[in-house]
Amino acid sequence: MRVLVVMDPIETVNLKKDSTMAMLWAASRRGHELGYALQHDLYIDQGKAFGLISPLQVFEDYNHYYELGEKRKESLADYDVVLMRKDPPFDMNFVYTTYILEQAEREGAWIINKPQSLRDCNEKLFATQFPELQVPTLVTSQQSLIREFIKTHGDVIVKP
Incomplete structure (x- = not known):
């Protein structure tokens, strides 16, 4: 082959x-x-x-x-x-x-x-179609939303 x-x-x-x-x-x-x-x-x-x-x-x-x-x-x-x-x-x-x-x-x-x-099926966004199978997730470029998410959830992983 x-x-x-x-x-x-x-x-x-x-x-x-x-x-x-x-x-x-x-x-x-x-x-x-x-x-x-x-x-x-x-x-x-x-x-x-x-x-x-x-x-x-x-x-x-x-x-x-x-x-x-x-x-x-x-x-x-x-x-x-x-x-x-x-x-x-x-x-x-x-x-x-x-x-x-x-x-x-x-x-x-x-x-x-x-x-x-x-x-x-973008590898970063596809998983968001299954929110019941993932931890709380936010996809945004808005810094104010990121800060609010961190305030709500404490320890988070942030990726560019």
């Missing part, structure tokens, strides 16, 4: 906790052929989804955990599965990447995680 992973720069991965590397190691152990691309390597040419893809070998050795081959132009539809593992930020580059992956999906590629779901 041919597996393409679209992810953050592989040299920045935290090997002790990165689930993408765990998946790649598992795929390698099973003999699957791996390809690697960054977001900006994906593009559409004449209505078809392509990427500048590097062949990837992975090793379960923290001192030498990957080797990349020379980039080559390939159709994303030539891969059996494309793993979309790019971490946020959710910006326009991320949105455009999901559109390119949707084109690959229309061409027959199996995309994990589904591009439309990545847009529709």
